[in-house]
Amino acid sequence: MLQQLGIAFGAWTIVAAVAYARIPLQALAQGRTLPPMRGAFEHLVSCWIWALFTPAILWLVRRYPLDRGTWAKNGAVHLAAAAATVLIGAPPSYAITALLDVPGHAPDLTTQIFAESFIDVFSYAALVVLGHALAYYRESAEQRLRASQLETRLLSARMEALEARMHPHFLFNALNTISSLVRTGDAKAATRAVARLGDLLRSLLLDDGQEIPLSQELEFVGRYLELEQARFGDRLSARIEADPAVTVAFVPRLVLQPLVENALRHGIEPSSDPGRIEVRASRSGDMLELEVRDSGAGGGSSQPSTRTGLANTRARLEQLYGDRHELILSSDGKGTVARVVIPFHSRPRLPQ
Structure with a gap:
Protein backbone atom coordinates (compact mmCIF):
# COMPACT_ATOMS: atom_id res chain seq x y z
CA MET A 1 0.00 0.00 0.00
CA ALA A 106 -12.61 30.83 -7.75
CA PRO A 107 -14.61 33.33 -5.66
CA ASP A 108 -16.48 30.57 -3.81
CA LEU A 109 -16.53 26.79 -3.30
CA THR A 110 -19.47 26.18 -5.63
CA THR A 111 -17.70 27.91 -8.48
CA GLN A 112 -14.57 25.89 -7.67
CA ILE A 113 -16.51 22.63 -7.89
CA PHE A 114 -18.05 23.50 -11.25
CA ALA A 115 -14.76 24.87 -12.57
CA GLU A 116 -12.83 21.70 -11.79
CA SER A 117 -15.56 19.09 -12.30
CA PHE A 118 -14.66 18.45 -15.94
CA ILE A 119 -10.94 17.95 -15.33
CA ASP A 120 -11.67 15.89 -12.21
CA VAL A 121 -14.05 13.55 -14.05
CA PHE A 122 -11.49 13.27 -16.84
CA SER A 123 -8.79 12.42 -14.28
CA TYR A 124 -11.02 9.78 -12.71
CA ALA A 125 -11.73 8.25 -16.15
CA ALA A 126 -8.00 8.21 -16.91
CA LEU A 127 -7.35 6.30 -13.67
CA VAL A 128 -10.12 3.81 -14.55
CA VAL A 129 -8.46 3.19 -17.93
CA LEU A 130 -5.07 2.84 -16.22
CA GLY A 131 -6.52 0.41 -13.68
CA HIS A 132 -7.99 -1.79 -16.42
CA ALA A 133 -4.70 -1.70 -18.35
CA LEU A 134 -2.79 -2.78 -15.25
CA ALA A 135 -5.34 -5.53 -14.56
CA TYR A 136 -5.11 -6.86 -18.11
CA TYR A 137 -1.31 -6.75 -17.99
CA ARG A 138 -1.29 -8.56 -14.65
CA GLU A 139 -3.72 -11.20 -15.91
CA SER A 140 -1.70 -11.68 -19.09
CA ALA A 141 1.53 -12.05 -17.09
CA GLU A 142 -0.14 -14.60 -14.79
CA GLN A 143 -1.42 -16.56 -17.79
CA ARG A 144 2.06 -16.61 -19.31
CA LEU A 145 3.50 -17.74 -15.98
CA ARG A 146 0.89 -20.51 -15.64
CA ALA A 147 1.55 -21.63 -19.22
CA SER A 148 5.29 -21.67 -18.57
CA GLN A 149 4.83 -23.66 -15.35
CA LEU A 150 2.52 -26.11 -17.12
CA GLU A 151 5.04 -26.55 -19.93
CA THR A 152 7.81 -27.14 -17.38
CA ARG A 153 5.73 -29.73 -15.51
CA LEU A 154 4.88 -31.48 -18.79
CA LEU A 155 8.54 -31.53 -19.80
CA SER A 156 9.50 -32.86 -16.37
CA ALA A 157 6.89 -35.63 -16.65
CA ARG A 158 8.19 -36.64 -20.08
CA MET A 159 11.76 -36.71 -18.80
CA GLU A 160 10.73 -38.83 -15.82
CA ALA A 161 8.98 -41.29 -18.13
CA LEU A 162 12.06 -41.62 -20.33
CA GLU A 163 14.36 -42.02 -17.33
CA ALA A 164 12.03 -44.63 -15.85
CA ARG A 165 12.42 -46.65 -19.05
CA MET A 166 16.21 -46.50 -18.66
CA HIS A 167 16.33 -47.80 -15.09
CA PRO A 168 15.17 -51.39 -15.81
CA HIS A 169 17.23 -51.34 -19.02
CA PHE A 170 20.37 -50.42 -17.08
CA LEU A 171 19.57 -52.93 -14.31
CA PHE A 172 19.10 -55.73 -16.85
CA ASN A 173 22.55 -55.09 -18.35
CA ALA A 174 24.20 -54.91 -14.92
CA LEU A 175 22.60 -58.19 -13.83
CA ASN A 176 23.67 -59.75 -17.13
CA THR A 177 27.26 -58.78 -16.32
CA ILE A 178 27.02 -60.36 -12.86
CA SER A 179 25.43 -63.55 -14.23
CA SER A 180 28.26 -63.95 -16.74
CA LEU A 181 30.77 -63.74 -13.87
CA VAL A 182 28.83 -66.36 -11.93
CA ARG A 183 28.76 -68.68 -14.96
CA THR A 184 32.52 -68.43 -15.34
CA GLY A 185 32.98 -69.27 -11.65
CA ASP A 186 34.74 -66.01 -10.77
CA ALA A 187 33.24 -65.60 -7.30
CA LYS A 188 35.49 -62.70 -6.23
CA ALA A 189 34.73 -60.70 -9.35
CA ALA A 190 31.01 -61.45 -8.97
CA THR A 191 31.10 -60.27 -5.35
CA ARG A 192 32.82 -57.02 -6.34
CA ALA A 193 30.31 -56.55 -9.13
CA VAL A 194 27.38 -57.01 -6.74
CA ALA A 195 28.91 -54.40 -4.41
CA ARG A 196 29.33 -51.97 -7.30
CA LEU A 197 25.75 -52.63 -8.40
CA GLY A 198 24.56 -51.83 -4.88
CA ASP A 199 26.39 -48.49 -5.05
CA LEU A 200 24.83 -47.74 -8.42
CA LEU A 201 21.32 -48.61 -7.26
CA ARG A 202 21.71 -46.35 -4.23
CA SER A 203 22.70 -43.53 -6.57
CA LEU A 204 19.64 -44.17 -8.73
CA LEU A 205 17.31 -44.22 -5.75
CA LEU A 206 18.47 -40.80 -4.56
CA ASP A 207 15.83 -38.28 -5.65
CA ASP A 208 18.18 -35.61 -6.97
CA GLY A 209 15.89 -34.48 -9.77
CA GLN A 210 16.02 -34.94 -13.52
CA GLU A 211 19.28 -33.00 -13.78
CA ILE A 212 22.34 -33.48 -11.62
CA PRO A 213 25.81 -31.91 -11.50
CA LEU A 214 28.23 -33.40 -14.00
CA SER A 215 30.45 -34.41 -11.09
CA GLN A 216 27.75 -36.83 -9.86
CA GLU A 217 27.19 -38.20 -13.37
CA LEU A 218 30.93 -38.83 -13.78
CA GLU A 219 31.04 -40.52 -10.38
CA PHE A 220 28.17 -42.78 -11.43
CA VAL A 221 29.92 -43.65 -14.71
CA GLY A 222 33.11 -44.41 -12.80
CA ARG A 223 31.27 -46.93 -10.61
CA TYR A 224 29.61 -48.45 -13.66
CA LEU A 225 33.02 -48.91 -15.30
CA GLU A 226 34.32 -50.52 -12.09
CA LEU A 227 31.44 -53.00 -12.30
CA GLU A 228 32.32 -53.82 -15.92
CA GLN A 229 36.02 -54.09 -15.08
CA ALA A 230 35.09 -56.88 -12.70
CA ARG A 231 33.78 -58.70 -15.76
CA PHE A 232 36.42 -57.83 -18.36
CA GLY A 233 39.40 -57.83 -16.02
CA ASP A 234 42.63 -56.74 -17.70
CA ARG A 235 40.83 -56.42 -21.02
CA LEU A 236 39.32 -53.12 -19.93
CA SER A 237 41.00 -49.94 -18.76
CA ALA A 238 39.19 -46.67 -18.28
CA ARG A 239 39.98 -43.01 -17.85
CA ILE A 240 37.76 -40.05 -16.96
CA GLU A 241 38.98 -36.51 -17.67
CA ALA A 242 37.13 -33.33 -16.71
CA ASP A 243 38.18 -29.88 -15.60
CA PRO A 244 36.77 -29.15 -12.10
CA ALA A 245 35.29 -25.90 -13.45
CA VAL A 246 33.22 -27.94 -15.91
CA THR A 247 31.84 -30.45 -13.40
CA VAL A 248 29.50 -27.85 -11.87
CA ALA A 249 27.37 -27.96 -15.03
CA PHE A 250 24.00 -29.70 -14.77
CA VAL A 251 23.27 -32.60 -17.12
CA PRO A 252 20.39 -35.08 -17.47
CA ARG A 253 20.78 -38.10 -15.20
CA LEU A 254 22.17 -41.19 -16.99
CA VAL A 255 23.22 -39.18 -20.02
CA LEU A 256 26.66 -40.86 -20.16
CA GLN A 257 25.84 -44.43 -19.08
CA PRO A 258 24.23 -45.47 -22.42
CA LEU A 259 27.23 -44.06 -24.30
CA VAL A 260 29.64 -46.01 -22.09
CA GLU A 261 27.51 -49.13 -22.50
CA ASN A 262 27.60 -48.72 -26.28
CA ALA A 263 31.40 -48.42 -26.13
CA LEU A 264 31.63 -51.60 -24.04
CA ARG A 265 29.36 -53.64 -26.30
CA HIS A 266 30.97 -52.60 -29.57
CA GLY A 267 34.47 -51.53 -28.67
CA ILE A 268 35.54 -53.92 -25.91
CA GLU A 269 33.35 -57.03 -25.87
CA PRO A 270 33.87 -58.23 -29.49
CA SER A 271 37.67 -58.28 -29.15
CA SER A 272 39.91 -60.47 -27.02
CA ASP A 273 42.58 -57.77 -27.02
CA PRO A 274 42.86 -55.20 -24.22
CA GLY A 275 40.70 -52.15 -24.80
CA ARG A 276 40.31 -48.70 -23.39
CA ILE A 277 37.40 -46.36 -22.74
CA GLU A 278 37.93 -42.64 -22.23
CA VAL A 279 35.31 -40.23 -20.93
CA ARG A 280 36.00 -36.52 -21.38
CA ALA A 281 34.11 -33.36 -20.50
CA SER A 282 35.02 -29.88 -21.67
CA ARG A 283 33.48 -26.50 -22.32
CA SER A 284 33.40 -24.63 -25.62
CA GLY A 285 31.89 -21.18 -25.23
CA ASP A 286 28.41 -21.59 -23.80
CA MET A 287 28.23 -25.28 -24.73
CA LEU A 288 29.23 -28.38 -22.74
CA GLU A 289 30.90 -31.18 -24.70
CA LEU A 290 30.80 -34.77 -23.42
CA GLU A 291 32.76 -37.47 -25.21
CA VAL A 292 33.01 -41.24 -24.78
CA ARG A 293 35.73 -42.89 -26.86
CA ASP A 294 36.63 -46.58 -27.14
CA SER A 295 39.64 -48.24 -28.72
CA GLY A 296 37.70 -50.97 -30.52
CA ALA A 297 37.10 -51.51 -34.22
CA GLY A 298 33.93 -49.42 -34.26
CA GLY A 299 30.57 -50.55 -35.58
CA GLY A 300 27.82 -48.32 -34.19
CA SER A 301 24.91 -49.63 -32.15
CA SER A 302 23.20 -52.52 -33.87
CA GLN A 303 22.13 -54.45 -30.78
CA PRO A 304 18.63 -53.78 -29.44
CA SER A 305 19.91 -53.11 -25.91
CA THR A 306 22.22 -50.29 -26.94
CA ARG A 307 19.74 -48.96 -29.48
CA THR A 308 17.19 -48.56 -26.66
CA GLY A 309 19.59 -46.66 -24.41
CA LEU A 310 20.80 -44.34 -27.16
CA ALA A 311 17.26 -43.71 -28.44
CA ASN A 312 16.09 -42.77 -24.95
CA THR A 313 19.10 -40.51 -24.48
CA ARG A 314 18.42 -38.77 -27.78
CA ALA A 315 14.73 -38.32 -26.86
CA ARG A 316 15.60 -36.86 -23.45
CA LEU A 317 18.05 -34.39 -24.98
CA GLU A 318 15.42 -33.38 -27.52
CA GLN A 319 12.84 -32.80 -24.78
CA LEU A 320 15.19 -30.74 -22.64
CA TYR A 321 17.21 -28.75 -25.17
CA GLY A 322 15.25 -28.81 -28.44
CA ASP A 323 17.56 -28.16 -31.38
CA ARG A 324 20.35 -26.89 -29.09
CA HIS A 325 21.98 -30.28 -28.70
CA GLU A 326 23.98 -32.87 -30.61
CA LEU A 327 24.40 -36.61 -30.17
CA ILE A 328 26.83 -37.94 -32.75
CA LEU A 329 28.39 -41.40 -33.16
CA SER A 330 31.45 -41.55 -35.40
CA SER A 331 34.11 -44.14 -36.18
CA ASP A 332 37.58 -43.72 -37.66
CA GLY A 333 38.62 -47.39 -37.74
CA LYS A 334 40.46 -47.02 -34.44
CA GLY A 335 37.36 -46.92 -32.32
CA THR A 336 34.02 -45.22 -31.86
CA VAL A 337 33.45 -41.74 -30.48
CA ALA A 338 30.09 -40.77 -28.98
CA ARG A 339 29.80 -37.00 -28.60
CA VAL A 340 27.09 -35.05 -26.79
CA VAL A 341 26.91 -31.26 -26.97
CA ILE A 342 24.41 -29.40 -24.78
CA PRO A 343 24.11 -25.85 -23.38
CA PHE A 344 26.33 -25.22 -20.35
CA HIS A 345 24.23 -24.21 -17.36
CA SER A 346 25.17 -24.28 -13.69
CA ARG A 347 21.55 -24.42 -12.49
CA PRO A 348 18.94 -27.06 -13.28
CA ARG A 349 16.37 -26.16 -15.92
CA LEU A 350 13.70 -28.43 -14.48
CA PRO A 351 12.21 -28.26 -10.96
CA GLN A 352 14.12 -30.51 -8.58
Whole structure:
Protein backbone atom coordinates (compact mmCIF):
# COMPACT_ATOMS: atom_id res chain seq x y z
CA MET A 1 0.00 0.00 0.00
CA LEU A 2 2.75 2.48 0.95
CA GLN A 3 4.71 1.57 -2.16
CA GLN A 4 1.64 2.16 -4.34
CA LEU A 5 1.01 5.49 -2.62
CA GLY A 6 4.62 6.53 -3.16
CA ILE A 7 4.41 5.70 -6.86
CA ALA A 8 1.15 7.68 -7.10
CA PHE A 9 2.70 10.76 -5.47
CA GLY A 10 5.70 10.56 -7.79
CA ALA A 11 3.54 10.21 -10.91
CA TRP A 12 1.15 13.01 -9.95
CA THR A 13 4.09 15.30 -9.11
CA ILE A 14 5.30 14.84 -12.68
CA VAL A 15 1.78 15.59 -13.95
CA ALA A 16 1.71 18.81 -11.89
CA ALA A 17 5.10 19.91 -13.21
CA VAL A 18 4.10 19.28 -16.82
CA ALA A 19 0.71 20.97 -16.36
CA TYR A 20 2.22 24.11 -14.84
CA ALA A 21 5.26 24.32 -17.13
CA ARG A 22 3.19 25.58 -20.07
CA ILE A 23 2.10 28.71 -18.12
CA PRO A 24 5.55 30.35 -17.68
CA LEU A 25 6.60 29.13 -21.12
CA GLN A 26 3.62 30.88 -22.70
CA ALA A 27 4.39 34.03 -20.71
CA LEU A 28 7.99 34.04 -21.93
CA ALA A 29 6.90 33.42 -25.51
CA GLN A 30 4.42 36.33 -25.38
CA GLY A 31 6.75 38.68 -23.51
CA ARG A 32 4.53 38.86 -20.46
CA THR A 33 5.59 38.95 -16.82
CA LEU A 34 6.17 35.54 -15.29
CA PRO A 35 3.27 34.43 -13.06
CA PRO A 36 3.92 34.00 -9.32
CA MET A 37 5.11 30.59 -8.15
CA ARG A 38 2.01 30.32 -5.98
CA GLY A 39 0.27 28.88 -9.01
CA ALA A 40 2.82 26.07 -9.21
CA PHE A 41 2.13 25.14 -5.60
CA GLU A 42 -1.61 25.16 -6.31
CA HIS A 43 -1.08 22.69 -9.19
CA LEU A 44 1.08 20.54 -6.97
CA VAL A 45 -1.43 20.38 -4.11
CA SER A 46 -4.29 19.63 -6.50
CA CYS A 47 -2.36 16.72 -8.01
CA TRP A 48 -1.31 15.45 -4.58
CA ILE A 49 -4.97 15.27 -3.61
CA TRP A 50 -5.47 12.99 -6.62
CA ALA A 51 -2.44 10.98 -5.54
CA LEU A 52 -4.31 10.24 -2.31
CA PHE A 53 -7.36 9.16 -4.31
CA THR A 54 -5.40 6.96 -6.74
CA PRO A 55 -4.99 3.74 -4.63
CA ALA A 56 -8.69 3.79 -3.72
CA ILE A 57 -9.76 4.30 -7.34
CA LEU A 58 -7.50 1.49 -8.56
CA TRP A 59 -9.00 -0.75 -5.87
CA LEU A 60 -12.50 0.14 -7.12
CA VAL A 61 -11.43 -0.80 -10.65
CA ARG A 62 -10.28 -4.21 -9.43
CA ARG A 63 -13.43 -4.67 -7.36
CA TYR A 64 -15.88 -3.32 -9.96
CA PRO A 65 -14.33 -3.84 -13.42
CA LEU A 66 -16.17 -2.58 -16.48
CA ASP A 67 -16.47 -5.98 -18.11
CA ARG A 68 -19.08 -7.13 -20.56
CA GLY A 69 -22.26 -7.89 -18.64
CA THR A 70 -21.30 -5.80 -15.60
CA TRP A 71 -20.48 -2.45 -17.16
CA ALA A 72 -23.90 -0.91 -16.41
CA LYS A 73 -23.97 -1.83 -12.71
CA ASN A 74 -20.27 -1.23 -12.13
CA GLY A 75 -20.39 1.91 -14.27
CA ALA A 76 -22.92 3.39 -11.85
CA VAL A 77 -20.50 2.67 -8.99
CA HIS A 78 -17.73 4.54 -10.79
CA LEU A 79 -20.00 7.48 -11.63
CA ALA A 80 -20.86 7.80 -7.95
CA ALA A 81 -17.19 7.48 -7.00
CA ALA A 82 -16.23 10.14 -9.57
CA ALA A 83 -18.81 12.53 -8.12
CA ALA A 84 -17.52 11.81 -4.62
CA THR A 85 -13.92 12.59 -5.58
CA VAL A 86 -15.02 15.91 -7.07
CA LEU A 87 -16.93 16.87 -3.92
CA ILE A 88 -14.18 15.66 -1.57
CA GLY A 89 -11.27 17.14 -3.51
CA ALA A 90 -12.75 20.57 -4.20
CA PRO A 91 -12.79 22.01 -0.63
CA PRO A 92 -9.07 21.55 0.14
CA SER A 93 -8.15 22.76 -3.34
CA TYR A 94 -10.34 25.87 -2.92
CA ALA A 95 -8.94 26.54 0.56
CA ILE A 96 -5.35 26.41 -0.67
CA THR A 97 -5.94 28.66 -3.69
CA ALA A 98 -7.75 31.17 -1.47
CA LEU A 99 -5.04 31.02 1.20
CA LEU A 100 -2.26 31.56 -1.34
CA ASP A 101 -4.30 34.16 -3.19
CA VAL A 102 -3.55 32.44 -6.48
CA PRO A 103 -4.45 34.73 -9.40
CA GLY A 104 -7.76 33.74 -10.99
CA HIS A 105 -8.89 31.55 -8.10
CA ALA A 106 -12.61 30.83 -7.75
CA PRO A 107 -14.61 33.33 -5.66
CA ASP A 108 -16.48 30.57 -3.81
CA LEU A 109 -16.53 26.79 -3.30
CA THR A 110 -19.47 26.18 -5.63
CA THR A 111 -17.70 27.91 -8.48
CA GLN A 112 -14.57 25.89 -7.67
CA ILE A 113 -16.51 22.63 -7.89
CA PHE A 114 -18.05 23.50 -11.25
CA ALA A 115 -14.76 24.87 -12.57
CA GLU A 116 -12.83 21.70 -11.79
CA SER A 117 -15.56 19.09 -12.30
CA PHE A 118 -14.66 18.45 -15.94
CA ILE A 119 -10.94 17.95 -15.33
CA ASP A 120 -11.67 15.89 -12.21
CA VAL A 121 -14.05 13.55 -14.05
CA PHE A 122 -11.49 13.27 -16.84
CA SER A 123 -8.79 12.42 -14.28
CA TYR A 124 -11.02 9.78 -12.71
CA ALA A 125 -11.73 8.25 -16.15
CA ALA A 126 -8.00 8.21 -16.91
CA LEU A 127 -7.35 6.30 -13.67
CA VAL A 128 -10.12 3.81 -14.55
CA VAL A 129 -8.46 3.19 -17.93
CA LEU A 130 -5.07 2.84 -16.22
CA GLY A 131 -6.52 0.41 -13.68
CA HIS A 132 -7.99 -1.79 -16.42
CA ALA A 133 -4.70 -1.70 -18.35
CA LEU A 134 -2.79 -2.78 -15.25
CA ALA A 135 -5.34 -5.53 -14.56
CA TYR A 136 -5.11 -6.86 -18.11
CA TYR A 137 -1.31 -6.75 -17.99
CA ARG A 138 -1.29 -8.56 -14.65
CA GLU A 139 -3.72 -11.20 -15.91
CA SER A 140 -1.70 -11.68 -19.09
CA ALA A 141 1.53 -12.05 -17.09
CA GLU A 142 -0.14 -14.60 -14.79
CA GLN A 143 -1.42 -16.56 -17.79
CA ARG A 144 2.06 -16.61 -19.31
CA LEU A 145 3.50 -17.74 -15.98
CA ARG A 146 0.89 -20.51 -15.64
CA ALA A 147 1.55 -21.63 -19.22
CA SER A 148 5.29 -21.67 -18.57
CA GLN A 149 4.83 -23.66 -15.35
CA LEU A 150 2.52 -26.11 -17.12
CA GLU A 151 5.04 -26.55 -19.93
CA THR A 152 7.81 -27.14 -17.38
CA ARG A 153 5.73 -29.73 -15.51
CA LEU A 154 4.88 -31.48 -18.79
CA LEU A 155 8.54 -31.53 -19.80
CA SER A 156 9.50 -32.86 -16.37
CA ALA A 157 6.89 -35.63 -16.65
CA ARG A 158 8.19 -36.64 -20.08
CA MET A 159 11.76 -36.71 -18.80
CA GLU A 160 10.73 -38.83 -15.82
CA ALA A 161 8.98 -41.29 -18.13
CA LEU A 162 12.06 -41.62 -20.33
CA GLU A 163 14.36 -42.02 -17.33
CA ALA A 164 12.03 -44.63 -15.85
CA ARG A 165 12.42 -46.65 -19.05
CA MET A 166 16.21 -46.50 -18.66
CA HIS A 167 16.33 -47.80 -15.09
CA PRO A 168 15.17 -51.39 -15.81
CA HIS A 169 17.23 -51.34 -19.02
CA PHE A 170 20.37 -50.42 -17.08
CA LEU A 171 19.57 -52.93 -14.31
CA PHE A 172 19.10 -55.73 -16.85
CA ASN A 173 22.55 -55.09 -18.35
CA ALA A 174 24.20 -54.91 -14.92
CA LEU A 175 22.60 -58.19 -13.83
CA ASN A 176 23.67 -59.75 -17.13
CA THR A 177 27.26 -58.78 -16.32
CA ILE A 178 27.02 -60.36 -12.86
CA SER A 179 25.43 -63.55 -14.23
CA SER A 180 28.26 -63.95 -16.74
CA LEU A 181 30.77 -63.74 -13.87
CA VAL A 182 28.83 -66.36 -11.93
CA ARG A 183 28.76 -68.68 -14.96
CA THR A 184 32.52 -68.43 -15.34
CA GLY A 185 32.98 -69.27 -11.65
CA ASP A 186 34.74 -66.01 -10.77
CA ALA A 187 33.24 -65.60 -7.30
CA LYS A 188 35.49 -62.70 -6.23
CA ALA A 189 34.73 -60.70 -9.35
CA ALA A 190 31.01 -61.45 -8.97
CA THR A 191 31.10 -60.27 -5.35
CA ARG A 192 32.82 -57.02 -6.34
CA ALA A 193 30.31 -56.55 -9.13
CA VAL A 194 27.38 -57.01 -6.74
CA ALA A 195 28.91 -54.40 -4.41
CA ARG A 196 29.33 -51.97 -7.30
CA LEU A 197 25.75 -52.63 -8.40
CA GLY A 198 24.56 -51.83 -4.88
CA ASP A 199 26.39 -48.49 -5.05
CA LEU A 200 24.83 -47.74 -8.42
CA LEU A 201 21.32 -48.61 -7.26
CA ARG A 202 21.71 -46.35 -4.23
CA SER A 203 22.70 -43.53 -6.57
CA LEU A 204 19.64 -44.17 -8.73
CA LEU A 205 17.31 -44.22 -5.75
CA LEU A 206 18.47 -40.80 -4.56
CA ASP A 207 15.83 -38.28 -5.65
CA ASP A 208 18.18 -35.61 -6.97
CA GLY A 209 15.89 -34.48 -9.77
CA GLN A 210 16.02 -34.94 -13.52
CA GLU A 211 19.28 -33.00 -13.78
CA ILE A 212 22.34 -33.48 -11.62
CA PRO A 213 25.81 -31.91 -11.50
CA LEU A 214 28.23 -33.40 -14.00
CA SER A 215 30.45 -34.41 -11.09
CA GLN A 216 27.75 -36.83 -9.86
CA GLU A 217 27.19 -38.20 -13.37
CA LEU A 218 30.93 -38.83 -13.78
CA GLU A 219 31.04 -40.52 -10.38
CA PHE A 220 28.17 -42.78 -11.43
CA VAL A 221 29.92 -43.65 -14.71
CA GLY A 222 33.11 -44.41 -12.80
CA ARG A 223 31.27 -46.93 -10.61
CA TYR A 224 29.61 -48.45 -13.66
CA LEU A 225 33.02 -48.91 -15.30
CA GLU A 226 34.32 -50.52 -12.09
CA LEU A 227 31.44 -53.00 -12.30
CA GLU A 228 32.32 -53.82 -15.92
CA GLN A 229 36.02 -54.09 -15.08
CA ALA A 230 35.09 -56.88 -12.70
CA ARG A 231 33.78 -58.70 -15.76
CA PHE A 232 36.42 -57.83 -18.36
CA GLY A 233 39.40 -57.83 -16.02
CA ASP A 234 42.63 -56.74 -17.70
CA ARG A 235 40.83 -56.42 -21.02
CA LEU A 236 39.32 -53.12 -19.93
CA SER A 237 41.00 -49.94 -18.76
CA ALA A 238 39.19 -46.67 -18.28
CA ARG A 239 39.98 -43.01 -17.85
CA ILE A 240 37.76 -40.05 -16.96
CA GLU A 241 38.98 -36.51 -17.67
CA ALA A 242 37.13 -33.33 -16.71
CA ASP A 243 38.18 -29.88 -15.60
CA PRO A 244 36.77 -29.15 -12.10
CA ALA A 245 35.29 -25.90 -13.45
CA VAL A 246 33.22 -27.94 -15.91
CA THR A 247 31.84 -30.45 -13.40
CA VAL A 248 29.50 -27.85 -11.87
CA ALA A 249 27.37 -27.96 -15.03
CA PHE A 250 24.00 -29.70 -14.77
CA VAL A 251 23.27 -32.60 -17.12
CA PRO A 252 20.39 -35.08 -17.47
CA ARG A 253 20.78 -38.10 -15.20
CA LEU A 254 22.17 -41.19 -16.99
CA VAL A 255 23.22 -39.18 -20.02
CA LEU A 256 26.66 -40.86 -20.16
CA GLN A 257 25.84 -44.43 -19.08
CA PRO A 258 24.23 -45.47 -22.42
CA LEU A 259 27.23 -44.06 -24.30
CA VAL A 260 29.64 -46.01 -22.09
CA GLU A 261 27.51 -49.13 -22.50
CA ASN A 262 27.60 -48.72 -26.28
CA ALA A 263 31.40 -48.42 -26.13
CA LEU A 264 31.63 -51.60 -24.04
CA ARG A 265 29.36 -53.64 -26.30
CA HIS A 266 30.97 -52.60 -29.57
CA GLY A 267 34.47 -51.53 -28.67
CA ILE A 268 35.54 -53.92 -25.91
CA GLU A 269 33.35 -57.03 -25.87
CA PRO A 270 33.87 -58.23 -29.49
CA SER A 271 37.67 -58.28 -29.15
CA SER A 272 39.91 -60.47 -27.02
CA ASP A 273 42.58 -57.77 -27.02
CA PRO A 274 42.86 -55.20 -24.22
CA GLY A 275 40.70 -52.15 -24.80
CA ARG A 276 40.31 -48.70 -23.39
CA ILE A 277 37.40 -46.36 -22.74
CA GLU A 278 37.93 -42.64 -22.23
CA VAL A 279 35.31 -40.23 -20.93
CA ARG A 280 36.00 -36.52 -21.38
CA ALA A 281 34.11 -33.36 -20.50
CA SER A 282 35.02 -29.88 -21.67
CA ARG A 283 33.48 -26.50 -22.32
CA SER A 284 33.40 -24.63 -25.62
CA GLY A 285 31.89 -21.18 -25.23
CA ASP A 286 28.41 -21.59 -23.80
CA MET A 287 28.23 -25.28 -24.73
CA LEU A 288 29.23 -28.38 -22.74
CA GLU A 289 30.90 -31.18 -24.70
CA LEU A 290 30.80 -34.77 -23.42
CA GLU A 291 32.76 -37.47 -25.21
CA VAL A 292 33.01 -41.24 -24.78
CA ARG A 293 35.73 -42.89 -26.86
CA ASP A 294 36.63 -46.58 -27.14
CA SER A 295 39.64 -48.24 -28.72
CA GLY A 296 37.70 -50.97 -30.52
CA ALA A 297 37.10 -51.51 -34.22
CA GLY A 298 33.93 -49.42 -34.26
CA GLY A 299 30.57 -50.55 -35.58
CA GLY A 300 27.82 -48.32 -34.19
CA SER A 301 24.91 -49.63 -32.15
CA SER A 302 23.20 -52.52 -33.87
CA GLN A 303 22.13 -54.45 -30.78
CA PRO A 304 18.63 -53.78 -29.44
CA SER A 305 19.91 -53.11 -25.91
CA THR A 306 22.22 -50.29 -26.94
CA ARG A 307 19.74 -48.96 -29.48
CA THR A 308 17.19 -48.56 -26.66
CA GLY A 309 19.59 -46.66 -24.41
CA LEU A 310 20.80 -44.34 -27.16
CA ALA A 311 17.26 -43.71 -28.44
CA ASN A 312 16.09 -42.77 -24.95
CA THR A 313 19.10 -40.51 -24.48
CA ARG A 314 18.42 -38.77 -27.78
CA ALA A 315 14.73 -38.32 -26.86
CA ARG A 316 15.60 -36.86 -23.45
CA LEU A 317 18.05 -34.39 -24.98
CA GLU A 318 15.42 -33.38 -27.52
CA GLN A 319 12.84 -32.80 -24.78
CA LEU A 320 15.19 -30.74 -22.64
CA TYR A 321 17.21 -28.75 -25.17
CA GLY A 322 15.25 -28.81 -28.44
CA ASP A 323 17.56 -28.16 -31.38
CA ARG A 324 20.35 -26.89 -29.09
CA HIS A 325 21.98 -30.28 -28.70
CA GLU A 326 23.98 -32.87 -30.61
CA LEU A 327 24.40 -36.61 -30.17
CA ILE A 328 26.83 -37.94 -32.75
CA LEU A 329 28.39 -41.40 -33.16
CA SER A 330 31.45 -41.55 -35.40
CA SER A 331 34.11 -44.14 -36.18
CA ASP A 332 37.58 -43.72 -37.66
CA GLY A 333 38.62 -47.39 -37.74
CA LYS A 334 40.46 -47.02 -34.44
CA GLY A 335 37.36 -46.92 -32.32
CA THR A 336 34.02 -45.22 -31.86
CA VAL A 337 33.45 -41.74 -30.48
CA ALA A 338 30.09 -40.77 -28.98
CA ARG A 339 29.80 -37.00 -28.60
CA VAL A 340 27.09 -35.05 -26.79
CA VAL A 341 26.91 -31.26 -26.97
CA ILE A 342 24.41 -29.40 -24.78
CA PRO A 343 24.11 -25.85 -23.38
CA PHE A 344 26.33 -25.22 -20.35
CA HIS A 345 24.23 -24.21 -17.36
CA SER A 346 25.17 -24.28 -13.69
CA ARG A 347 21.55 -24.42 -12.49
CA PRO A 348 18.94 -27.06 -13.28
CA ARG A 349 16.37 -26.16 -15.92
CA LEU A 350 13.70 -28.43 -14.48
CA PRO A 351 12.21 -28.26 -10.96
CA GLN A 352 14.12 -30.51 -8.58
